Amino acid sequence: MTRTIESWLTDMDGVLVHEGHAIPGAAEFIKTLRDKERPFLILTNNSIFTARDLRARLYASGIDVPESAIWTSALATAQFLSDQIPGGSAYAIGEAGLTTALYEAGYTLTESDPDYVVLGETRTYSFEAITKAVRLILGGARFICTNPDATGPSAEGPLPATGAVAAMITRATGREPYFVGKPNPMMFRSALNRIDAHSESTAMVGDRMDTDVVAGIEAGLHTFLVLTGSTTVKDVDRYPFRPSTVVDSVANLIERI
Template structure:
């Protein structure tokens, strides 16, 4: 079956650059989400951000004019907690992160501890503690498995880029010689866990994203139809630089409302 013949029944969509930009809804985004809900299409909003809980993110989206239930938001923290639960149910972790990560681990049945944890789990935080990083280095050296929510090296702030999970992970790797396993995009693991969450199949699911190096490549590797929108990180002229291509390029999510 060619891509043009695929029937799309379920949708995954990135958040920043696709639905919102700097706290404001991108034109067409509220209508796109409303169409998904009105037609009862299974969907999830994906984000590599592990700082916030789905409840937090729902409130932020609602402020921008996009109304979604908590259960329709899938973060790298939730995907990481699900992955750890599948690997070692009821295990233990030393976590560096904020409520999005610690709540996800707790709800997955994990014990948070500094004493001989099964895993060191690194996520995003607004203020990385050198003491916490030092503790992580020592625990990884002592045999804890090293997991990261996502590989993003920087995150946005009003003052400019901030060091993010990938940058801090590089410090821990340099100090321990141990590389982490990254669960979030571009690992297709995050997409597969999202598909399982909504009981969807890759052949009938589309991914909408604004980044070639995370959204599109992970969507391709997970077997999804991929829509690249040009309202975020990627310009049309940059698409040709990559050795892979999205299924379809659209100006914005507004162009997808009629396809739901």
């Protein structure tokens, strides 16, 4: 049975853009969603940048999206914490994307007896900040991470990212963090709630089997795997699950909108 798709979730890197350049068909895909007034969100595990920052980066590549259509792991984390302990406090390790999201969710950022230690991505992890996090967690703070990615890209090659630093803190404290971002379907459910969409009529477009596709399946979505990112057709058979549909790129999905 073919599902009627009314709402769309899509990954950003590898689906819409690659190294700052729009993937062919991406701008038309987003324009068609907007022209037909389809509810959609662009999802990213990147917690460094605010939605405003990412909107500007997409616009520079030729993709025009409103700030409200971008949902980061930092925003999902802030929403999760606000639901758990409204008006709580956190010691945050991260960049403006994370601290701004927490602040706008009504959270107090503090180093003194916080409810949570929240670890996000940053290009400048400091030993002092990690040590502070370890001591606060041992003192009773709950341990939350924006996403589990072990490495992040850079022009020089892979960089240690949130998941790698989280492993170091876990080794020092014996406490496992709760990861909010992909592949946790929690991030998808929060995105569905944000655009008032239902899983039965929503599709997820991604380029990674181990995050986008598996989380989409677990959230009950129709999953499209595009081959413009990190996954090849041969890679698909290595996994014990399959996407609903495999396409070359988002250009192939415009007619499905």
